[in-house]
Amino acid sequence: xxxxxxxxxxxxxxxxxxxxxxxxxxxxxxxxxxxxxxxxxxxxxxxxxxxxxxxxxxxxxxxxxxxxxxxxxxxxxxxxxxxxxxxxxxxxxxxx
Numbered sequence: 106x107x108x109x110x111x112x113x114x115x116x117x118x119x120x121x122x123x124x125x126x127x128x129x130x131x132x133x134x135x136x137x138x139x140x141x142x143x144x145x146x147x148x149x150x151x152x153x154x155x156x157x158x159x160x161x162x163x164x165x166x167x168x169x170x171x172x173x174x175x176x177x178x179x180x181x182x183x184x185x186x187x188x189x190x191x192x193x194x195x196x197x198x199x200x201x
Contacts (some may be wrong), residue, residue: 106148106149106153106179106180106181106182107148107180107181107182107183108144108147108148108183108184109181109182109183109184110183110184111183111184111186111200112201113186114173114184114185114186114187117186117187118137118140118187119190121136121171121187122136122137129162130154131186135168136166136168136169136171137196139166139167139168139169140166140171140173142185143164143166143173144164144173144184146164147162147175147182148181148182151158151175151177157174160176160177161174161175161176161185162174162175162176162177165190170189170190170191171187171188171189171190172187172188172190173185173186173187174188176201183201184196185200185201189191
């Protein structure tokens, strides 16, 4: 499966990496590695992750307090938002 990204996902990830890098350089690298690992898992087996609303699945990262949402589109996935667990549940839901 191919992975596509909503344009704002880059901004989400950049903000998170900047936050972690301000604390410790390793934290940003660890977040990046874990995020990419889970994106690959989602692309390989989207049904493994639970639904978060209509047509969206949620992937919780294990080592951080972030998750991402994605949709399946014609055999591929599209990541629409990467967000902190405490952000308002509607944050990023209008993204397609």
